[in-house]
Amino acid sequence: MGSVFRHVADTAMYPCGGAQCHHCERTGLPIYSYSGEIIDPSLAHNPVLAAEEPRIEELCADCIRGGNVRKSDSRVHQVSPTVTRFAADRVRAVEEYHRLPDVPLFLQGEDWPMCCGEWCEFVGVPASYAESPGVPMSYNYWEHGPTEWRFTDQLLPESLREVSLFGCVRCGRRWFTWQMT
Known part of the structure; x- marks a missing residue:
């Protein structure tokens, strides 16, 4: 925290x-x-x-x-x-x-993940564009709730701030949102 x-x-x-x-x-x-x-x-x-x-x-x-x-x-x-x-x-x-x-920057509306009954902690954005494609393998996707990652393309944002990384302070589960421009 x-x-x-x-x-x-x-x-x-x-x-x-x-x-x-x-x-x-x-x-x-x-x-x-x-x-x-x-x-x-x-x-x-x-x-x-x-x-x-x-x-x-x-x-x-x-x-x-x-x-x-x-x-x-x-x-x-x-x-x-x-x-x-x-x-x-x-x-x-x-x-x-x-x-x-x-x-974080929510370009398409507020969508802060919750896990174990409370808000997750915003921990940042991917450190680099090279790290970004690996996010869906390391984090669970959140889009107004837990959602299966359905994009066939790699996660290649125009700005790293489009991808927000979160962690549950109780169970440690990791979440990400992607709100593209």
């Missing part, structure tokens, strides 16, 4: 390059993509601005984990079928989802 975010390995983290957190307005620390909204504007650094513009896109880790932000309804809707089918505790799974930055 990651030390910054429970379901994101520290080695898989990448800041978005933003300069200031949209909630606490601190600068000089890693800022992560997060598409959502502020729940209670009075807890933000600038309550007036937060009340007028509750939408947020870039946050520091403390504010993502802090509990005063939530993912956009469209993102929650995208993971709802996964939570319904696979979560041991649906309420907890949704709450944990709100505490995740917008990594």
Whole structure:
């Protein structure tokens, strides 16, 4: 498990390059993509601005984990079928989802794997294009649930970030998603 975010390995983290957190307005620390909204504007650094513009896109880790932000309804809707089918505790799974930055890159919609009743840990992307074709032999394919790898072509993404690698923190089973451009 990651030390910054429970379901994101520290080695898989990448800041978005933003300069200031949209909630606490601190600068000089890693800022992560997060598409959502502020729940209670009075807890933000600038309550007036937060009340007028509750939408947020870039946050520091403390504010993502802090509990005063939530993912956009469209993102929650995208993971709802996964939570319904696979979560041991649906309420907890949704709450944990709100505490995740917008990594990995899901080009075709949120599709974070669950195993043994909880979110898997995002561990990164293939290290190289040469490693990519071997992923289907080492990982189980996930597409809105466990799915048999049905592609006859090799896994050759245009960008390595199209392929996301995950691991179950309970049983160690490894999963991958491929959302091509």
